[in-house]
Amino acid sequence: MPARSTYSVPQRVLHWLMAVLIFFNLLFPDGMNAWRRLVRHGQTPTPADISSANIHAYAGIAILLLAIVRLGLRLVYDVPPRPDDQPAFLHHIASATHFLLYALIFAMPLSGVAAYYLGIDPAAFVHAGPIKILLWAVIVLHIFGAFAQHFFFKSDVLRRMTIG
Ligand code: HEM
Ligand code: HEM
Numbered sequence: 001m002p003a004r005s006t007y008s009v010p011q012r013v014l015h016w017l018m019a020v021l022i023f024f025n026l027l028f029p030d031g032m033n034a035w036r037r038l039v040r041h042g043q044t045p046t047p048a049d050i051s052s053a054n055i056h057a058y059a060g061i062a063i064l065l066l067a068i069v070r071l072g073l074r075l076v077y078d079v080p081p082r083p084d085d086q087p088a089f090l091h092h093i094a095s096a097t098h099f100l101l102y103a104l105i106f107a108m109p110l111s112g113v114a115a116y117y118l119g120i121d122p123a124a125f126v127h128a129g130p131i132k133i134l135l136w137a138v139i140v141l142h143i144f145g146a147f148a149q150h151f152f153f154k155s156d157v158l159r160r161m162t163i164g
Helices: 009-027 030-040 047-077 088-116 121-128 130-152 157-161
Strands: none
Touching (some): 009 088, 030 047, 047 088, 088 121, 088 130, 121 130, 130 157
């Protein structure tokens, strides 16, 4: 399929839907954290505690399933080419950032599932520690890049992921 000048509508919808879900889980993990604290201290969570934890778990599993659909769409529709008037190192940074974001939207839910459903402690550690911190760092870099493209380089990169 030839290169497109914009992301397809399903790709854009998925990008923003997933961004909302990911920010939700990053910013409001309290129910899950409370469940984990109880379990670690040998206490029995109430049905209400489990329901709160499940909101985090189900949002995270939705992210995992949408990530699979999104990778499939990427194979079908491809992605628009990078702006051709910019230095190569910016293209490399963008590619590396996108690759890492993809890796992390799989690693984050998979480590969460391993921690929550299988009780694997090292998975809980990497989920709530290194992977979470890396995800935040890459998201900040990604948002900075998107705004730099729009306001500094004045490219169409932000437009093609929003109004198309
Ligand atoms: C992209 C998806 C996800 C994101 C962004 C995410 C984010 C987070 C965050 C920010 C925390 C709190 C870490 C802290 O204490 O600072 C957390 C904890 C936790 N999450 Fe997730 N999560 C995701 C998916 C999942 C899934 C799918 C599950 C399980 C089915 C899960 C299970 C857990 C567990 C068990 C904890 C407690 C870990 C601990 O405190 O040791 N998460 N998550
Ligand atoms: C949790 C948050 C986010 C994740 C996981 C994420 C992930 C991604 C990924 C993987 C791509 C590459 C395109 C693809 O293959 O699908 C992308 C593209 C893009 N994202 Fe995000 N994104 C997030 C949040 C944001 C936010 C908040 C903004 C706006 C400030 C943004 C703006 C863009 C833009 C403009 C592109 C197109 C880049 C290009 O065409 O080179 N993203 N995003």
